[in-house]
Amino acid sequence: MKKITTLILVSLILLVATGCGASKSNSAATTTTLDRIKADGKLTYAMSGQYPPFNFYNEQNVLTGFDVEIGQEIAKRINVKPTPIATEWDGLIAGLTTSKFDMILGSMAITDERLEKVDFSTPYYRSGAQVIVPSDSKISGGVDLKGKTVGVVLGTTFETKARELGATVKTYKGDPDAFNDMANGRLDAVITDKIVGLNAIKKNNYPYKLVGDLLYTEKMGIAIRKDSPKLLEAVNNALTAMLNDGTYKKISEKYFSADIR
Amino acid sequence: MHLDFSIILKYLPYLLQGAGLTIELAVLGIAFGILIGLVAALLKISQTPLRFIAHFYIWLIRGTPLLVQLFLIYFGLPQLGITLSAFASSVLGLGINSGAYLAEVFRGGIEAIPKGQTEASSSLGMGKFLTLRRIIFPQALRIALPSLGNQFIISLKDSSLCSVITMSELLQTSQRFASVTFASMEFYTAAAVFYLMMTTVLSVALRSLEWRLSKENRTRGCY
Numbered sequence: 001m002k003k004i005t006t007l008i009l010v011s012l013i014l015l016v017a018t019g020c021g022a023s024k025s026n027s028a029a030t031t032t033t034l035d036r037i038k039a040d041g042k043l044t045y046a047m048s049g050q051y052p053p054f055n056f057y058n059e060q061n062v063l064t065g066f067d068v069e070i071g072q073e074i075a076k077r078i079n080v081k082p083t084p085i086a087t088e089w090d091g092l093i094a095g096l097t098t099s100k101f102d103m104i105l106g107s108m109a110i111t112d113e114r115l116e117k118v119d120f121s122t123p124y125y126r127s128g129a130q131v132i133v134p135s136d137s138k139i140s141g142g143v144d145l146k147g148k149t150v151g152v153v154l155g156t157t158f159e160t161k162a163r164e165l166g167a168t169v170k171t172y173k174g175d176p177d178a179f180n181d182m183a184n185g186r187l188d189a190v191i192t193d194k195i196v197g198l199n200a201i202k203k204n205n206y207p208y209k210l211v212g213d214l215l216y217t218e219k220m221g222i223a224i225r226k227d228s229p230k231l232l233e234a235v236n237n238a239l240t241a242m243l244n245d246g247t248y249k250k251i252s253e254k255y256f257s258a259d260i261r
Numbered sequence: 262m263h264l265d266f267s268i269i270l271k272y273l274p275y276l277l278q279g280a281g282l283t284i285e286l287a288v289l290g291i292a293f294g295i296l297i298g299l300v301a302a303l304l305k306i307s308q309t310p311l312r313f314i315a316h317f318y319i320w321l322i323r324g325t326p327l328l329v330q331l332f333l334i335y336f337g338l339p340q341l342g343i344t345l346s347a348f349a350s351s352v353l354g355l356g357i358n359s360g361a362y363l364a365e366v367f368r369g370g371i372e373a374i375p376k377g378q379t380e381a382s383s384s385l386g387m388g389k390f391l392t393l394r395r396i397i398f399p400q401a402l403r404i405a406l407p408s409l410g411n412q413f414i415i416s417l418k419d420s421s422l423c424s425v426i427t428m429s430e431l432l433q434t435s436q437r438f439a440s441v442t443f444a445s446m447e448f449y450t451a452a453a454v455f456y457l458m459m460t461t462v463l464s465v466a467l468r469s470l471e472w473r474l475s476k477e478n479r480t481r482g483c484y
Contacts, residue, residue, distance in 0.1 A: 090440035097443075117443050154433075155440030170347070170427040171437065177336070181427075184339035186346070 033228035034078075037102055042081040045071045045222075046095060047106025048153075049086025050174025053199045053255045054107045057086075066255045070124060071105045073247055074222075077238040088173065090155030093117055096223055102231065104223035107193065109157050119228075120221030121235045125252075125260045128214030129158055130194035134182060134207060139189055141212025148188040151178035158191040161215055179206060191215065195256060265444065269451045272438050279434030280455045286348075286430060287417040287459075290355025294416065297356060298363025305368055315364065322361035328422050330354050335426040351423040359416040366412060370405030371397055403474045410467035414460050421456075431455055 037043050047055040047067050055065040068084045075082035084105075087095055092104050096118060110120045133139045139148065142165055150167035152159040153175060162169045170187065172178045178190045179200050190197070194214060201208050222239075224232045242248045243261060252259045269276070304315035322330070335350040345353065374397050382392040402409075424433035435452040439445045 090436055091445075093443055094439075094445045113441070113443075151427075154436060159437075160441070171429075171433065172427065173425065180336065184344050186344065 032230045033102060033225065034230040034234055037080055037231065038078070040080075042083045043071070043075040043078065043103075044083045044085060044101040045103045045105040046085050046087050046092055046101045047104065048089040048092070048174060050089075050153075050176060051107055051193075051196060052176070052203070054193075054196065055084075055086070066125075066251060067105050067107055069251045069254075070242075070248075073242050073251070074105075074235055074238040077241060078234050089153055093223065096225055099225070102224075102228075103235070107220050108223050109218035110221040111157060114223065117226075118223040119226050119232050120223055121232060122239055123219035123221050124239055124248075125220050126217060127193050127195050127220065127260065128217040129161055129191055130197050130214060131189055131191055131211050132182075132197045132201075132208050133189045133211055135209050136207075137188065137209075137211075139211060142215050145189060145191075149186070151181055151187040151190045152192070153178065156192075157216075157218065158193075162191050175200065179204070179208075182206075182208070193218075195260070264446055266447050266450075268442060268444050268447055272448075275434055275438070276431065276451060276455065279429060279431040280459070282429060283417070283420050283431040283455075284459065286351050286355060286420040286423055286428065287413075289352045290420060291359055291413055291416050293352060293356030294359030294363050294412075297360030298367055301360060301364035302367035302371065305364065306371060319361045319364055322358055327354065327358045327419055328425065330358060331422055331426050347423075347427045350426055351420070351428050354423070355416055355420060358419070359412055362412050362415075363409065366405050366408040367401070369408065370401035370403075373404045374400050403471075406467070406471050406474065410464065410471075413467070414463055417459060417463060418456060 031039075047063075049055055049057060049063055051065070051067075053065055055063065055067040058064050063084050063086055068082075071084055072082040085101060087100075089106075092106065092108070093114065095101060096104050104118075107125075108114070108120075110123065114120070131139065131142055131145065139145065142161075145162070146166035148167050149170060150162045150165075151170050151172060152162050154171040154173065159169060159171060167189075170178075170181070172181070175190070175192050175196055178187065178192070181187050182190055183206065190208075194210065197208075197210060200206060222235055224235065239248075248261060249259050252261065301315040301318055304311045305319070306312070331350065331354040334345065334354050335347065338345065338350075378396055379392055382396050383389075387395070420430060421432040423430055424436065427433075429437075431452055435448040439448040442448070
């Protein structure tokens with residue numbers, strides 16, 4: 001009996017030891033993220049999957065949207081297979097820095113706080129934060145939100161803004177939940193991206209309206225780990241190329257009937 | 262990778278606030294659960310057709326995840342015209358969920374008391390309710406206490422699921438700051454430590470209660 005226990009213990013220790021060894025040799029090697037992506041033949045990019053029309057699951061349960069298609073175009077230009085994945089918004093940056101995927105292509109605004117942790121590509125579209133309220137609401141803009149109950153997605157710039165405005169903040173995993181909860185009468189307003197808001201109202205016939213000016217404008221970028229400058233360069237080149245040759249315009253017009261660059 | 266736990270200090274007041282809400286949810290949820298559990302246990306051992314309601318309730322609640330139940334209550338019920346606040350939904354969800362498990366705990370305790378005692382009480386002229394209150398319950402509680410405590414601890418931890426229906430309890434507060442500061446390890450460790458402190462206090466309290474309730478057995482040296 002003692003022998004078996006020892007055997008198990010030793011094999012466990014060996015397993016752990018070799019496991020550590022393997023990961024060490026990986027990080028010590030000079031292969032860049034871009035080399036690995038090319039070797040694997042696939043580019044994995046993450047998003048929340050709850051941000052229509054930028055990224056969402058369609059009726060066939062396929063992850064699609066503007067962000068997904070931009071990623072497909074980038075993958076095509078570096079000759080690998082696109083692999084979009086959906087994960088919780090507030091875990092995206094942590095997932096990227098711990099190498100769960102190669103980049104975040106999910107309508108992430110470029111902010112100083114995020115730049116401390118990750119690099120961003122050149123902006124791939126511009127939009128802004130919008131206050132959205134029920135049609136019969138008296139709220140006419142950001143200043144009226146003090147003390148009101150406002151719905152936002154956890155970990156977004158909208159959440160930060162809502163707290164700045166002195167609102168009682170309720171957080172959700174995605175905008176569809178927030179919009180639904182406003183329909184249920186639990187929210188006075190939702191703050192989200194203007195395009196996302198317009199799309200939700202149109203698609204679901206919500207009795208909502210957009211009020212006030214944009215609270216601020218945002219530039220969206222593709223987040224990439226700081227240890228992957230080669231990938232960043234390749235992504236920026238691909239973006240520039242598709243902005244110039246009309247591919248970007250085509251994708252943008254498909255979703256928004258406008259060029260949102 | 263570097264860790265900087267000093268960041269927790271800056272956000273400590275908010276985390277404590279979140280922990281306060283966690284305690285509030287757990288206490289109310291468990292209190293509600295005890296009430297439902299007791300009723301369900303009595304119905305289940307009763308010989309009336311009402312026992313099928315209890316059977317159904319326990320089957321339904323134990324057979325579905327709490328997370329699904331919370332979503333149904335918070336996001337589903339408004340479609341039927343019942344719109345509860347996030348707080349009410351959370352207490353209701355935790356209550357009916359723990360109630361199903363507590364019902365079985367109570368039933369186990371009650372059924373562990375030999376039938377002879379009930380017969381003896383009735384031969385002494387005690388009514389059904391009086392027997393239950395004076396003879397059965399005090400002993401059943403003592404037997405059920407360890408399992409009860411178990412369920413209390415589970416419910417306390419389960420209250421973290423209420424974070425998905427917009428409750429700013431301990432987990433959601435930690436998530437919020439982890440997503441702003443990107444210090445996931447620090448904030449989730451802090452959350453884990455807070456939960457551990459709460460469950461430790463609860464365990465100790467339950468153990469001392471068990472000790473006090475078993476006094477008679479200890480002094481008489483028999484059971």
